[in-house]
Structures are given as C-alpha cells and as structure tokens.
Amino acid sequence: MTGASGEIILVFPSNTRILEAEDLLEEMGLPFILVPVPKEVNPNCGLAISFLEDDRDLVLAPLREAGLRPQAAYLRKGDLFAGYDLNWNEASGGTGSSDAALD
Amino acid sequence: MIYLDNGATSWPKPESVVEAVEKALRAPASPGRSGHKAAHAASRSVHRARKGIAKIFGVKDPERVAFTPNVTWAVNAALWGLGLKEGDHVLSGALEHNSTARPLRRLERGRGAAWERVDPGPDGILDPEEFRRRLRPETRLVVINHASNVTGALAPAREIKEAAGEVPILVDTAQTAGSVPLDDMGQWADFICFTGHKGLLGPTGTGGLCVKEGARFSPLAVGGSGSRSESLEHPDFLPDALEAGTHNTHGLAGLAAAAEFLLETGIDRIREHELALAELFMAGALQASGLRILGPQPGDRRRVATVSVTLEGYSSSDLARILEEGYGIMTRAGLHCAPLTHQACGSFPGGSVRFSFGYFNTFQEAEAAAGALREIAAKPRAAGLS
Ligand SMILES: Cc1ncc(COP(=O)(O)O)c(C=O)c1O
Numbered sequence: 001m002t003g004a005s006g007e008i009i010l011v012f013p014s015n016t017r018i019l020e021a022e023d024l025l026e027e028m029g030l031p032f033i034l035v036p037v038p039k040e041v042n043p044n045c046g047l048a049i050s051f052l053e054d055d056r057d058l059v060l061a062p063l064r065e066a067g068l069r070p071q072a073a074y075l076r077k078g079d080l081f082a083g084y085d086l087n088w089n090e091a092s093g094g095t096g097s098s099d100a101a102l103d
Numbered sequence: 104m105i106y107l108d109n110g111a112t113s114w115p116k117p118e119s120v121v122e123a124v125e126k127a128l129r130a131p132a133s134p135g136r137s138g139h140k141a142a143h144a145a146s147r148s149v150h151r152a153r154k155g156i157a158k159i160f161g162v163k164d165p166e167r168v169a170f171t172p173n174v175t176w177a178v179n180a181a182l183w184g185l186g187l188k189e190g191d192h193v194l195s196g197a198l199e200h201n202s203t204a205r206p207l208r209r210l211e212r213g214r215g216a217a218w219e220r221v222d223p224g225p226d227g228i229l230d231p232e233e234f235r236r237r238l239r240p241e242t243r244l245v246v247i248n249h250a251s252n253v254t255g256a257l258a259p260a261r262e263i264k265e266a267a268g269e270v271p272i273l274v275d276t277a278q279t280a281g282s283v284p285l286d287d288m289g290q291w292a293d294f295i296c297f298t299g300h301k302g303l304l305g306p307t308g309t310g311g312l313c314v315k316e317g318a319r320f321s322p323l324a325v326g327g328s329g330s331r332s333e334s335l336e337h338p339d340f341l342p343d344a345l346e347a348g349t350h351n352t353h354g355l356a357g358l359a360a361a362a363e364f365l366l367e368t369g370i371d372r373i374r375e376h377e378l379a380l381a382e383l384f385m386a387g388a389l390q391a392s393g394l395r396i397l398g399p400q401p402g403d404r405r406r407v408a409t410v411s412v413t414l415e416g417y418s419s420s421d422l423a424r425i426l427e428e429g430y431g432i433m434t435r436a437g438l439h440c441a442p443l444t445h446q447a448c449g450s451f452p453g454g455s456v457r458f459s460f461g462y463f464n465t466f467q468e469a470e471a472a473a474g475a476l477r478e479i480a481a482k483p484r485a486a487g488l489s
Contacts, residue, residue: 014330014342014343015329015343020166044331044333046329047138047143
C-alpha cells in the first residue's frame, strides 16, 4: 500500500465513526483497507482507514456526503508521515453530527 | 410447560440469537480496543447491534445509541446524568416500574427534586391533558413507562411529549420494544431506554439508551473506552461517553441477531399476533367467575400482551402456584416491581397474577391458560392448596 503515490490514513474521532465509514465505503465497493492507527503520529487505539492517494476523491466524496469527518489525516510514504489537508467542507450535512453532548 | 412470563424475560430466543452468542463466545472479543482482526470483528458485531436498535427506534444516527447492561442502568444514567436538584420538578405516570420509581425517589430524598405522579384514568390509561395541566416552569423532565408491566396499558407517550412541549421526555420501553412498532420514537423522544432481554428477544445483560440531539448531561461512570487513550478525560462524544468499560460483546452479538430477526419478521406482525393471543386469553379468562382483569379490558387496543388478573378467593401467590403445579403454566405473581401501579389499580398489596404473552406463544397456549383459570374458579376451594 505504500507505493509511489502514497497512502492516506484517516483517523476518526470514535470507533463508531470508523465503523460507519467502513460500512459506507464497503457498501460502495471502494478501495480501502483498515490499518491500526499509526502510533508514530497518533495516540488513539483502534483502526484507521487507509487508501491510495490516487483514490482520494473517490473515497472522500461519500464520507463528506455522510458528514463522517475524520479527526486527522496523514500521508504516508514509506516510513514518513505528514499531516494531510483534506480541505473538508464544513457545510456538509448528513449523519455524524454527534457533537459533545455531555458535560 | 407453558411459558407465559415474557414480561419478565422472553423465552424462547430465536435460534439465530443463540447461534450468534455461541459464535461470539468462541471468538476473541475486545471491541474497539485493539487493531487486530478479531477485535475489529467484535467491534463490528457491537455496531450491528447499534444499527439494528437504531432502526427499531427510528434513531437516524446509530452513534446516539449507547449500550448499558439493562434498562435500569439506562434510566439511572439519564436521571443522574441530568443533574436534577432542589427546585427541579419531574412528572411521571403512576404506572412506573421500580427501575424509574426508585431512582426518582432517591432524587427526591437525596437531592430535593420534586417528583409528581399522574394517575391513569378509569380505563387504566394515562391522559396527556393531565400532564399538560401539571407542567410547571421548573419541570425538567417527564418520565413515562411506555407500557405497564402489570396491566399492559400502553401510555400515549407521543401525545404526552406533545403536551410537554420543550420539556424532555424519558421513555422506558422495557415492555414495548420489539412488541410495538416504535420506528418513529427517535424523532420525538429525548431519552429512549430499552432492555434487550424482553420483547427485543436478546440476551440478558443488554440494554441501552438512545439520546436525542441537544440533550446535555454527564456520564454516570467513566473509564476505558478505547478512544482518546492519551487523555485522562473521558470522551464527551456518543456513544463512548456512556460506555465505560468493555462491552457485553457476547450479549450484544445476540442482540444484533435479535434485532435482525425482529426487523425481518416485522414488529407490526409480532404486535398483531401478541394482541390476538391476549384477546383470546382475556375472553376465555373472563368466563371464570370472580375473575378481574386489571387495566384495559378486552377489545381495547391500547395495551400490550401482558394481562394481570385477580381471582376471588385466591391470593396471587396461591393462584400462580396452582397454575404451575396443576397445569405447568408459568406466570408471575405479586407486585411485579411496581407497587405504584398496584396502588393505582386497587390491587396493593396483594398483587395479581400476570400472564405475559410473546411472539412464540400459540393460540392453544392462550386457550389452555384461560381454561385453567375457569377450571380453578369452578372448583370448590378447599383449605390450603390443591
Ligand atoms: C416497565 C419495566 N421497566 C423496567 C424494567 C427493568 O428491566 P431490567 O431489569 O432489564 O433493567 C422492567 C422489567 O423488569 C419493566 O417491566
């Protein structure tokens, strides 16, 4: 997965969100895999969604549509990680509206 | 054996539920905690349950479904989490189960919140107008047992919410979930509390709370959640905020299968079958002399298939014992964890014998139960039992 084009890794704010994202991408038959959250850059437990940079628009569009906003995104090339700007459109609606409901 | 205690816990469970629990027990399972495939499979299974429950209650976003060990825990999470205090007012029906009544009592005694109960009308049903009349500016919450676990009376919960306006409503769906179509409830109920092991046909140890957007409260328990592990602060997002500690993965695998069973079967179909059983039973039972049915009478659809009776000359415990020893019929005698309901129905402290039907009961079984009551009533009562 870490070819010349690079791998994008999306970390989600909760396990439920990643499961929602996984279900959605799987239903659409999009090319992605689940990987452990890379501890090099992010302390979260659990899994992240990974796909080739080339497939970026294909994978991000439905997530955007559903309002499943990643908490963080990284571009991995070999052992190198860099933060990745998703240009997330704030106005997107859909589910995933579970804001901080609790005090 | 004829099992008519589905109000306590449903039996049998669909075969797919038994299989799902067994499969889960045979797999390594720590949902959301590790990155390997087995942990992820467990997470997916929990998520399937979340999606199934969301669908049953018409909750758009499965994230707003948080799992707890049962409805009692869910009620406590909501009631304590709201931080009710002196000066606050809570309205509830008078048909509450102790799972809401005791926490409310404790809030009243310990925190000084005022708790007011609304009695049902002569037909055994709560009147939304009565709730409207009792609302006060300081009313912070309305609590409703959606169907009485004693009389089976359905509460007009949606109309009560309409009467309550902006005041949030907490609905205890222990006796309705899986037996009554509730797929609009997510649109109007602020806190939907459910238990997995009754009409939802899942395993014990499963239940939860659906929280509507905009509700603000703090979690009862905090701890490991598998998320934000770097922080000593418990996550403030749902469902993690309300799910401290490892899930009941085995039970939830069963609940996922149960929800799928219910959705495939059709809850409207289940409701019609259960109501038909209750009607058949009531019609036959009423032919027994000295028999009284508490709450909604035959022909009234404002009920679930839970029917409580008293029989002249018999204590509820004796009657249940005769039914079991002489006829192999399992019922539940006494107060059913609902002293308030029996007070409202004039059956306190003696209680009643409760026949609660489920989807897997047959018309023959309903007939047999009614027949047993007729036979018992017709026999001259000797001193003591048998
Ligand atoms: C109306 C009602 N509420 C709450 C409960 C409590 O359910 P659980 O013991 O699963 O928390 C029950 C059943 O026992 C019930 O019938």
